[in-house]
Amino acid sequence: MSDVTVAVKDATPTVDDVMVDVHGVHKSFGPLEVLRGVDLQVRAGEVTVVLGPSGSGKSTLLRTINHLEKVDRGWIGVDGELIGYRRAGSRLHELKEKDVLKQRARIGFVFQNFNLFPHLTVLDNLIEAPVSALRRPRKAAQETARRLLDRVGLADKADAYPRQLSGGQQQRVAIARALALEPKVLLFDEPTSALDPELVGEVLDVIKDLARTGTTMIVVTHEIGFAREVADTVVFMDGGVVVEQGPPAAVLDHPRHERTRAFLSKVL
Numbered sequence: 001m002s003d004v005t006v007a008v009k010d011a012t013p014t015v016d017d018v019m020v021d022v023h024g025v026h027k028s029f030g031p032l033e034v035l036r037g038v039d040l041q042v043r044a045g046e047v048t049v050v051l052g053p054s055g056s057g058k059s060t061l062l063r064t065i066n067h068l069e070k071v072d073r074g075w076i077g078v079d080g081e082l083i084g085y086r087r088a089g090s091r092l093h094e095l096k097e098k099d100v101l102k103q104r105a106r107i108g109f110v111f112q113n114f115n116l117f118p119h120l121t122v123l124d125n126l127i128e129a130p131v132s133a134l135r136r137p138r139k140a141a142q143e144t145a146r147r148l149l150d151r152v153g154l155a156d157k158a159d160a161y162p163r164q165l166s167g168g169q170q171q172r173v174a175i176a177r178a179l180a181l182e183p184k185v186l187l188f189d190e191p192t193s194a195l196d197p198e199l200v201g202e203v204l205d206v207i208k209d210l211a212r213t214g215t216t217m218i219v220v221t222h223e224i225g226f227a228r229e230v231a232d233t234v235v236f237m238d239g240g241v242v243v244e245q246g247p248p249a250a251v252l253d254h255p256r257h258e259r260t261r262a263f264l265s266k267v268l
């Protein structure tokens with residue numbers, strides 16, 4: 001275990017009500033610097049949509065927030081806790097794996113390809129982590145799971161296996177599964193990119209419903225209409241940095257940067 005050189009006094013939230021605080025984050029893979037100093041603040045209850053060309057570092061950013069990737073420089077806070085570290089006096093120490101897992105459990109992640117457990121029923125997909133990671137009683141976990149399936153419109157699919165569901169249904173199960181851990185924030189990495197066009201709407205509707213109830217979310221997507229309708233903040237990333245951010249009407253209709261304009265002209 002190694003100490004890190006982050007000054008603790010710098011590792012404090014920079015915005016009131018901030019749920020996710022990304023501060024000067026750098027990340028390289030070998031010689032390739034993928035994140036080159038990302039700053040991002042997401043307020044509790046808000047929806048942030050991240051746009052940007054392929055390879056701009058969007059997935060890597062989400063993965064660092066969830067500690068699936070460790071940052072090289074900078075820090076990330078979620079609900080006031082430093083991701084991957086604990087404070088001891090004036091120093092930061094890396095968390096042990098089991099504590100990282102505990103942090104990660106409260107940060108929901110919805111992947112492009114659903115990532116459901118194929119050998120488990122829908123209901124068992126939803127209760128697996130609450131029972132094994134959070135030690136919830138099975139009965140209570142099942143009750144929560146049924147309520148969440150109802151919420152995503154799949155109450156009748158509890159006993160089905162993932163392969164028996166459409167892509168849209170599988171993604172709704174994946175969202176319910178993420179919610180079962182009562183996440184402080186939900187991260188979506190292109191949740192509709194793998195879906196046939198006619199199935200995109202049902203998944204976006206579930207995300208919109210979550211937005212209405214004040215779930216804090218960061219959504220990487222190319223669905224500009226969704227961004228316009230649901231986002232509190234739109235963030236445009238390119239080349240491993242946040243190029244610009246603001247309310248949807250500002251970023252989408254009056255982008256200030258040429259790179260944002262060029263990107264939007266291709267996807268709109």
Ligand code: ADP
Pocket residue numbers: 029032034052053054055056057058059060061
């Ligand atoms: P985006 O999601 O915006 O398309 P990514 O964050 O997936 O971008 O990737 C940014 C860059 O980092 C790409 O060039 C990608 O090939 C590279 N990259 C991502 N993950 C890894 C990895 N684990 N090892 C090496 N290169 C990676």
Ligand code: MG
Pocket residue numbers: 058059060189
């Ligand atoms: Mg990606």
